[in-house]
Amino acid sequence: MFIEQLERIGSRIEKQDTFWRKSLSPGLRLAITLCYLVTGDSYKTLSYGFRVAHNTISLIIPKTCKAITAEYLKDVLACRTMPEQWKEVASHFSNKWNFHYTVGALDCKHIAVTCPPNGGSHHYDYKGFHSIVLLALVDTDYKFLNVDVGTNVCSSDTGIFSTSALREALEINALGLPEPVPLYGDDTPVPFSLTGDDAFALRSDSQ
Structure with a gap:
């Protein structure tokens, strides 16, 4: 299921590498976000588990959640009207x-x-x-x-x-x-x- 979800939203959360540093992979961004949503752990706790700075995690999670919402909205939330x-x-x-x-x-x-x-x-x-x-x-x-x-x-x-x-x-x-x-x-x-x-x-x- 993780791979399937990554295939669907990977392009939405993928970032380009820069001259100064390599960007975090879409898989890592998704894993951090799902772990946060499931456990409710703090950003600092997640930073120890994924070895990503907590201030970076604070930017990753909202953006990934928006990508998940945009990709799955019509699939999982479609109120009938007829x-x-x-x-x-x-x-x-x-x-x-x-x-x-x-x-x-x-x-x-x-x-x-x-x-x-x-x-x-x-x-x-x-x-x-x-x-x-x-x-x-x-x-x-x-x-x-x-x-x-x-x-x-x-x-x-x-x-x-x-x-x-x-x-x-x-x-x-x-x-x-x-x-x-x-x-x-x-x-x-x-x-x-x-x-x-x-x-x-x-x-x-x-x-």
């Missing part, structure tokens, strides 16, 4: 997980971060570390359909969803979900829905 597109997502949930009329799986994830300057306890969560919250809606292939990042970690999953743009879009029917249709062999219309754990209340988009 009924037929949502029906395709629902068919995969039906065939793979036997969850009928499901157009996405919803959950929150605490992502560890270094406490921002003057952040106080704003990002300190109940698990005992500083974090930001990712609210994600994904399909059966774990690809993002919708994301919301940065909500106060003191909020519950339900509270985070209630204040998200996704909830607002559902209320005003801006996502383009299909109209309710009956299940096979029945005549009662069943709405298309999101699925999640018991932290999310069972309710319609109008509630």
Whole structure:
């Protein structure tokens, strides 16, 4: 997977050698960035492991992240806007997980971060570390359909969803979900829905 990713973004992060020094290879730049994203280690800690100055790492990581985003954006974050597109997502949930009329799986994830300057306890969560919250809606292939990042970690999953743009879009029917249709062999219309754990209340988009 690393080689595949390097082949896709290598040209975006490759730098030219100069008269004074040889540039760091795209593979090293990608490895440093992935290690940082996975472990959350500080730049100084990474500098010991990769033997690259921490101030250089501080320039590498943001640029590599931008390259990853530019290359993979359409592959991993493509929110559907048409009924037929949502029906395709629902068919995969039906065939793979036997969850009928499901157009996405919803959950929150605490992502560890270094406490921002003057952040106080704003990002300190109940698990005992500083974090930001990712609210994600994904399909059966774990690809993002919708994301919301940065909500106060003191909020519950339900509270985070209630204040998200996704909830607002559902209320005003801006996502383009299909109209309710009956299940096979029945005549009662069943709405298309999101699925999640018991932290999310069972309710319609109008509630």
